[in-house]
Amino acid sequence: MRWPFRGSSIADYMALFSQCLEVPADEVQGVAAEVRTHLDEATEAITGPRKDAEVQATLTLGSARDLAARIGAARRHRRPVRVLVIDPPVQYLKYEVPGDPIRVHRRDLTWGLALPVLALVAYWTEVALGRNPPRFAIAWAIAAVILVAGHWVLPRLTPTETARALLGAMGVVLACAAVTGTLFLARIVQGDPILWVAPLGYSAVLAAAMCYRLLTPKSPLVIGPRRLIDHPNAPE
Amino acid sequence: MLEDLARQLKKGSTPTLLLSLLKERPMYGYQMGAELSRRSGGRLTASEGSLYPTLHQLEAQGLIEGFWQTPAGGRARRYYRLTPRGRTATRTASADLRRFASTLLTLVPEASR
Numbered sequence A: 001m002r003w004p005f006r007g008s009s010i011a012d013y014m015a016l017f018s019q020c021l022e023v024p025a026d027e028v029q030g031v032a033a034e035v036r037t038h039l040d041e042a043t044e045a046i047t048g049p050r051k052d053a054e055v056q057a058t059l060t061l062g063s064a065r066d067l068a069a070r071i072g073a074a075r076r077h078r079r080p081v082r083v084l085v086i087d088p089p090v091q092y093l094k095y096e097v098p099g100d101p102i103r104v105h106r107r108d109l110t111w112g113l114a115l116p117v118l119a120l121v122a123y124w125t126e127v128a129l130g131r132n133p134p135r136f137a138i139a140w141a142i143a144a145v146i147l148v149a150g151h152w153v154l155p156r157l158t159p160t161e162t163a164r165a166l167l168g169a170m171g172v173v174l175a176c177a178a179v180t181g182t183l184f185l186a187r188i189v190q191g192d193p194i195l196w197v198a199p200l201g202y203s204a205v206l207a208a209a210m211c212y213r214l215l216t217p218k219s220p221l222v223i224g225p226r227r228l229i230d231h232p233n234a235p236e
Numbered sequence B: 001m002l003e004d005l006a007r008q009l010k011k012g013s014t015p016t017l018l019l020s021l022l023k024e025r026p027m028y029g030y031q032m033g034a035e036l037s038r039r040s041g042g043r044l045t046a047s048e049g050s051l052y053p054t055l056h057q058l059e060a061q062g063l064i065e066g067f068w069q070t071p072a073g074g075r076a077r078r079y080y081r082l083t084p085r086g087r088t089a090t091r092t093a094s095a096d097l098r099r100f101a102s103t104l105l106t107l108v109p110e111a112s113r
Helices: A010-020 A025-045 A050-061 A064-075 A108-129 A135-156 A159-185 A194-215 B002-024 B029-039 B048-060 B084-107
Strands: A080-087 A090-095 A102-106 B064-069 B077-082
Touching: A010 A025, A010 A050, A010 A064, A025 A050, A025 A064, A025 B029, A025 B048, A025 B077, A050 A064, A050 B048, A064 A159, A064 B048, A108 A135, A108 A159, A108 A194, A135 A159, A159 A194, B002 B029, B002 B048, B002 B077, B002 B084, B029 B048, B029 B077, B048 B064, B048 B077, B077 B084
Parallel strands: none
Antiparallel strands: A080 A090, A090 A102, B064 B077
């Protein structure tokens, strides 16, 4: 399905909608059936060839991906019942969601957000204050804020929302690194080039990966979150 | 700017409008959209894209509940009805909306003046 959304057949729409719908497993079928019924009814109400009517009906509902995300956001329980850390790199949260009780949050995602910021802030601290002050201490302080905020926010997001958040963050990092790089190459500011080259490359790769993940959520190349229920260390 | 303002106003009042419709009788999503359009003479159409997220949000808040029903010879549809909590919320929300609208009208002069 292309962007901007220009309508599609009901079959294509529903296939993508079901793929992107992140609600408890026992609710997916019901929500999809409700939207399907709506589309059938709307199509029948529109005069003209069936194919065009389907396009028109899906168009009025808007993009399947957006609708799935908005319904998912409305239905999801955001408050974890408790937090368990049972495996050093991964933090598991238990949600009161029937049929899909466990959501997995990888702790290293927040590091992925904080590290490029750390590098860029260190670069600009050096540019602004020279090498005398502890440039990495200031950068670490800012990165710590991102880490704490990320640890709170990211577990509350679905995989799609996480991908969107990372994509947005990497867009900002990419822009900042590109501006820094341009100023460096124009010899307006001078600093350690690795501190803008690394975030630039890192954010470009991660943004591309997140774009791919958002566009093809069921691709075998996309590594989804592990289900705690299948995990050998799963509690209960 | 003005279109955005109108959209924001409509978006903000959608939950109240849906609750008011459900106060009369249980309805399904498509029916609610069509009913809003019909009653407003086509001037007010609930964006279908926001209709279902709003309904699911109201359901998650415990104000309405959905149930499947298949009329004789018809297709299965998911109807929504108000919960007891939803009835109270509808009364409050309707009163708030009326008060807000009348306050706005006293502040905004008529277009012809």
